[in-house]
Amino acid sequence: MALLLDMDGVLYRGSTVLPGVPQALDIASTQGYTLLFATNNGWAPHEQILDRLHSMGFSAEPGTVMTAAIASARLLHRHWPATRRPYVLGSEEVARQLRNAGLTPVPSDDEMTADSLVVGLDLHLSYRKLTHAQAVGLQGVPFVATDLDGAYPWEDRWLPGSGAIVAAVEASVGRKATNAGKPSPLMYELLLECAPPSSIPVVVGDNLKTDICAGRSAGFPTVAVLTGIASAEAIATAVPEERPDYVASDLLDAVTRVLPQILAVSDGPVSIVR
Ligand SMILES: [Mg+2]
Structure with a gap:
């Protein structure tokens, strides 16, 4: 089993x-x-999640723990193997997992050279970043969402999740993202x-x-x-x-x-x- x-x-x-x-x-x-x-979860570093399991007395092999950040990189590679330069509106962990998969996330001031768009939870979201993501998305490039969770629990309340940010980008580009998350x-x-x-x-x-x-x-x-x-x-x-x-x-x-x-x-x- x-x-x-x-x-x-x-x-x-x-x-x-x-x-x-x-x-x-x-x-x-x-x-x-x-x-x-x-x-x-697409923003917590993979190692941090492995450490969490370790603290429960369970040693997990890295390959047995899948996050939305890793899944996004695998999805891009699987469906659009020619992509090399994603624009990321999301966490550093997403950018890191894309680099681990051999891709080169493009910086914000160079977004028009991007050949794909990956959107997830960005704790430093700004209107400027949304503008960059929209510009990339309007070019018709592959568009991946880490996950579509609209809210996530934090301590005793709910906070806006990736899905809320993905929805903003989807509305601004007029098409849906391909979801890597559950x-x-x-x-x-x-x-x-x-x-x-x-x-x-x-x-x-x-x-x-x-x-x-x-x-x-x-x-x-x-x-x-x-x-x-x-x-x-x-x-x-x-x-x-x-x-x-x-x-x-x-x-x-x-x-x-x-x-x-x-x-x-x-x-x-x-x-x-x-
Ligand atoms: Mg759960």
Whole structure:
């Protein structure tokens, strides 16, 4: 079994590790499950996310942790292999992952030489930066969004997410971005390259519109946990494409009670639907 785990709302909330999570990760790896992590967070450095897992007593291989920043770089490479010079309206982490993939993000004063546009959460957003992104986008170049999350939880409130910035650019250029983040199943597809081919993929997440929807569109069993965004009421009234197959109170409940049920009814590995 390959667990495709969301992070915020499943493993931790803000800076607090959720109860039972270190134990759940330990049990899951003892059972021989492959643990894979997929987060729409596109601004935290990859190493910082690995350190976070390490602080929970879990050592993850770098390739088993997929962020929206890495997925964006992989998406550009996969769909538009000739692109070399993206203009980035987003975090330094996005620019860094594009450089790691062999691309050369162009500076703001040279934006008209860009051959692609990548937009995500930019904590230093300005009207000037939006103007540059619009100029690039109006040239008809490939246009990628790290993710479309309109808001994200921070401490005890919500802040505007990448999706809010992507929407501004989309409105100014008159076309939609290609989304690298969940609910696109791209991250799951990329992560499963790290899993043994016979693994049964199972999605565990707290967000119906991203994690569960991505899992359903890929054709994988999905488990919603109640430690994050989705409430029991929201799950009960969810539209079919966002309705999880199973509900668990938390990750420990998912690993100890729900996963054995999934294994019991499984008739073998499911291949991803592209
Ligand atoms: Mg989450």
